[in-house]
Amino acid sequence: MSESARKEHEMNKLSLFLGCVIPNRYPGIEKSTKLCLEKLDIDCVDLEGASCCPAPGILRSFDKTTWLVLSSRNISLTEDLGRDMLTICNGCYGSLADANNELKADEDLKESVNSHLAAVDREFKGTQDIRHITEFLYQEIEPENIRELVTNPLKIRVAVHYGCHLLKPSKGRVGMSVERPSFFDELVEATGAVSVDYPDKMECCGAGGGVRSALSDEALALTEHKLSMIEAAGVECIVNACPFCHMQLDVGQTDLNERDGTEHSIPVLHYTQLLGLAFGYTVEELGIDLNSTLNKAFFEMIEDRP
């Protein structure tokens, strides 16, 4: 890694916000993230005692005050550490970044939230930023520096799924293109993989907004369409940056197979799992074999790599 890049990222000390789905449904992603952060020499500690972000699409739909109060409590934890918060889920990123932005921009709202937080001796100050691991790696570490650290380049074709809340609403994000972004593809290609373009690449997985939790058939209709586009593109796996998309695309395949007798079998990997493979870790170490959709041929291909 170049001296300038190293200096740059030493300025960004981080705390790791886990959220709900990663630690409680896909712990392999939590482990992969830690292995990758260590390999990249990024100073990041657990954000101990954090709760649900809370989930943007549904809890925010129920009661905005509760959403803001709980998210500001999580942010106050990272403020106490004097660290920016690193998220590894689009939903957590969206929820916490939106709350952080709204509270930083509106003194009255901040005061009102702080009157709630005072009950537990906490305060939202507005001193830290919320980061998502993909935009953080892209902007602070840069794909070329990641490529230099790759020991086991992946010779695979990948369908990148950005997910919605990584980029939108653009008024609260980091200025990446919403319609045709490329930063995530560049990160994926730093592992040696090829990011294959496909129709409706920017389309939603179907899970968000409480649709997965209450209207699973409607959610699956979106998922099925997305999967059909990915399957037609001829790829070895899907790579995402969000455990909720991950779950929808992974469990969605087994749900569709059970319901319709189909044979969907595309492995679904979080970016940190793909990067972990390129750093030489095994499928088992990264928990990729703990998915709902298992593809033996993919595992064998990874094991047989040089």
Add this chain to the structure above:
Amino acid sequence: MSATNGSTFLSRLDKTGTDILKCMHCGVCTGSCPSGRHTSLNVRNLLRKARKGESVLSDETLWTCTTCYNCQERCPRGIDIVDAIFEIRAIAVHEGIILKEHRTVGKLLVEHGHAVPINAENEAKREALGMDALPPTVHSFPDALSEVKKLIANCKFDELMSNE
């Protein structure tokens, strides 16, 4: 505008009520909607219904929006459409109109501080990966969970999610 039923309803929306009135019915929102490709959600119609009044609160398609923000990003009138949907949903929930599965998720947050809490299967997965059975979140820190529960109670979110 006179105080018809519709404008009275829009005045209950926090910021987006006057925004909705800017709609020129071009349909870019509906044409951009990935949910609408596969479900009966028609975003333009939903907003038009909100202009007319409270019947929007019981419109089932209010809950088929995945909050992907395509409509909001592309709206030529700059209407914060998804923000409006959030606000309309919140009014519905406060009037007791909520899907039972969503109430269940809300209750999980009230009880555990996680909308998706740990279970035995995933504790075992964590251990198999060489990790602690419980993550270093509110799951491992009872004092932190107490804080969260106190904040939830002060916001009366527990009451909102109860069946009463």
